[in-house]
Amino acid sequence: xxxxxxxxxxxxxxxxxxxxxxxxxxxxxxxxxxxxxxxxxxxxxxxxxxxxxxxxxxxxxxxxxxxxxxxxxxxxxxxxxxxxxxxxxxxxxxxxxxxxxxxxxxxxxxxxxxxxxxxxxxxxxxxxxxxxxxxxxxxxxxxxxxxxxxxxxxxxxxxxxxxxxxxxxxxxxxxxxxxxxxxxxxxxxxxxxxxxxxxxxxxxxxxxxxxxxxxxxxxxxxxxxxxxxxxxxxxxxxxxxxxxxxxxxxxxxxxxxxxxxxxxxxx
Amino acid sequence: xxxxxxxxxxxxxxxxxxxxxxxxxxxxxxxxxxxxxxxxxxxxxxxxxxxxxxxxxxxxxxxxxxxxxxxxxxxxxxxxxxxxxxxxxxxxxxxxxxxxxxxxxxxxxxxxxxxxxxxxxxxxxxxxxxxxxxxxxxxxxxxxxxxxxxxxxxxxxxxxxxxxxxxxxxxxxxxxxxxxxxxxxxxxxxxxxxxxxxxxxxxxxxxxxxxxxxxxxxxxxxxxxxxxxxxxxxxxxxxxxxxxxxxxxxxxxxxxxxxxxxxxxxxx
Ligand SMILES: Nc1ncnc2c1ncn2[C@@H]1O[C@H](COP(=O)(O)OP(=O)(O)OP(=O)(O)O)[C@@H](O)[C@H]1O
Ligand SMILES: [Mg+2]
Numbered sequence: 001x002x003x004x005x006x007x008x009x010x011x012x013x014x015x016x017x018x019x020x021x022x023x024x025x026x027x028x029x030x031x032x033x034x035x036x037x038x039x040x041x042x043x044x045x046x047x048x049x050x051x052x053x054x055x056x057x058x059x060x061x062x063x064x065x066x067x068x069x070x071x072x073x074x075x076x077x078x079x080x081x082x083x084x085x086x087x088x089x090x091x092x093x094x095x096x097x098x099x100x101x102x103x104x105x106x107x108x109x110x111x112x113x114x115x116x117x118x119x120x121x122x123x124x125x126x127x128x129x130x131x132x133x134x135x136x137x138x139x140x141x142x143x144x145x146x147x148x149x150x151x152x153x154x155x156x157x158x159x160x161x162x163x164x165x166x167x168x169x170x171x172x173x174x175x176x177x178x179x180x181x182x183x184x185x186x187x188x189x190x191x192x193x194x195x196x197x198x199x200x201x202x203x204x205x206x207x208x209x210x211x212x213x214x215x216x217x218x219x220x221x222x223x224x225x226x227x228x229x230x231x232x233x234x235x236x237x238x239x240x241x242x243x244x245x246x247x248x249x250x251x252x253x254x255x256x257x258x259x260x261x262x263x264x265x266x267x
Numbered sequence: 268x269x270x271x272x273x274x275x276x277x278x279x280x281x282x283x284x285x286x287x288x289x290x291x292x293x294x295x296x297x298x299x300x301x302x303x304x305x306x307x308x309x310x311x312x313x314x315x316x317x318x319x320x321x322x323x324x325x326x327x328x329x330x331x332x333x334x335x336x337x338x339x340x341x342x343x344x345x346x347x348x349x350x351x352x353x354x355x356x357x358x359x360x361x362x363x364x365x366x367x368x369x370x371x372x373x374x375x376x377x378x379x380x381x382x383x384x385x386x387x388x389x390x391x392x393x394x395x396x397x398x399x400x401x402x403x404x405x406x407x408x409x410x411x412x413x414x415x416x417x418x419x420x421x422x423x424x425x426x427x428x429x430x431x432x433x434x435x436x437x438x439x440x441x442x443x444x445x446x447x448x449x450x451x452x453x454x455x456x457x458x459x460x461x462x463x464x465x466x467x468x469x470x471x472x473x474x475x476x477x478x479x480x481x482x483x484x485x486x487x488x489x490x491x492x493x494x495x496x497x498x499x500x501x502x503x504x505x506x507x508x509x510x511x512x513x514x515x516x517x518x519x520x521x522x523x524x525x526x527x528x529x530x531x532x533x534x535x
Contacts, residue, residue, distance in 0.1 A: 004394055005391065005392050005394065007391060008389075008392045011387070012380070015380055015384045015388075019379075020379075082377075085379075086379055087375070087377075088376075088377050090341060090374040091374055091376065091377075091389070092392075093340075094367075094369060094374075095364060095393065096362070096365035096392065096393060098360075250343075253341060253342060256302065256333075256336070256342050258342070259332075259341045
């Protein structure tokens with residue numbers, strides 16, 4: 001792995017962001033809208049519900065942390081889509097850039113762009129609605145890490161799907177976080193789900209994060225055993241996603257899809 | 268690079284005449300590719316010596332681009348091997364591709380980045396030393412100073428080809444693959460570009476594999492040519508003497524004659 005090659009992928013994204021408000025705006029605009037929407041909803045709920053329970057960390061916090069995961073995923077796929085949109089696969093894959101370097105470049109880019117979103121989110125939510133991630137205590141650190149790792153895993157797996165299925169598959173992978181959200185116990189405990197849905201929930205690392213954060217807002221404690229398990233699980237997903245990308249890449253090199261990407265599918 | 272490869276062939280003392288018998292820049296052995304059982308490249312073997320410019324010609328669909336894609340590692344061969352400057356592509360992909368570069372009409376540089384940005388990014392990917400200077404050299408060589416900060420998508424197709432060639436020479440490749448490099452270039456610029464590629468081969472001892480449908484061009488630039496027909500190499504030789512050797516009036520006549528009856532020729 002050469003840092004300079006990974007740096008090239010990151011630099012490309014910086015060049016693109018610099019000249020393009022269309023790319024910069026989504027880094028924080030949707031987050032800002034979610035802060036507003038859910039901020040007002042929680043304010044209203046706090047007004048009508050019996051006093052004592054604070055909806056701000058329970059709901060607004062949960063929504064924003066889930067947004068953060070989506071941003072991480074989209075940061076990774078966004079960088080990958082740049083090569084799809086500019087038909088750059090031949091230039092990238094016929095170069096000495098290794099798959100690992102390429103994917104690392106995408107991941108670094110995703111980390112960078114999602115940190116921008118996170119900063120805007122924290123600034124806005126704390127100034128306008130008094131949400132502080134610090135109120136979760138030290139558990140917020142493993143929590144963010146799990147969401148980070150799982151978001152990256154989703155991004156890498158999503159990129160692999162687009163590589164295999166063609167540019168139109170973008171539409172298939174954008175809503176991936178939304179598809180997972182009912183299972184990830186973002187707003188309600190896993191026990192709310194019917195029994196058959198619970199195993200899916202238990203297989204998703206974010207579920208453990210939200211269970212723990214909910215415990216904290218209800219006056220309890222984070223379950224560090226669960227959080228450690230979730231971290232391990234996320235790492236497992238990340239390794240699996242990288243393996244999936246490598247597998248798809250090999251298939252594409254065998255069938256000739258890399259060289260003929262516009263065909264969308266070749267056997 | 269030479270040093271790195273020697274690790275693989277360490278038995279015995281180094282040959283004294285190494286300079287006289289350099290490693291081929293490219294060795295393709297028994298390369299075949301079938302798509303869904305349809306054979307597109309059929310047991311092709313050839314090699315390129317440093318400094319050689321070799322033309323690869325053939326009808327549309329003969330398998331030229333498929334061959335080039337396999338040499339670039341973006342298409343896995345059904346069988347056979349590709350060795351670049353002594354490095355087996357299948358086992359040493361990154362090192363091998365580090366000494367290769369290519370330009371093709373169907374692979375333009377991203378149109379949403381400027382000429383200078385594209386050259387910088389690809390220069391980093393190819394790990395080019397003294398990159399800023401090298402980018403300047405390439406911009407001068409291909410007369411791109413005016414477009415340095417223009418987005419590639421805005422350039423005319425001929426200008427885009429020049430940028431793509433500038434990218435292809437950035438890393439001073441030991442092997443340069445050009446798929447119809449002058450296809451959309453005006454005659455005068457095409458002539459200049461041919462001059463640059465010839466200079467490059469002579470000066471840097473880079474080997475060039477060049478596909479073209481322009482027989483005049485092949486005769487003018489290539490020291491050797493191969494005619495590919497239905498995935499097989501039909502004839503190979505000096506483009507200036509081949510026509511007479513085969514009793515044809517010109518290279519174009521030879522091309523037309525041979526590509527029309529490939530089965531007959533191949534079985535003789
Ligand atoms: N991935 C693929 N799947 C199926 N068929 C393919 C694939 N790639 C190439 N082919 C077929 O292989 C044949 C050779 O194509 P190739 O692009 O190598 O021809 P070429 O010699 O470069 O032709 P041209 O002069 O028109 O560029 C064509 O018939 C093409 O349709
Ligand atoms: Mg072709």
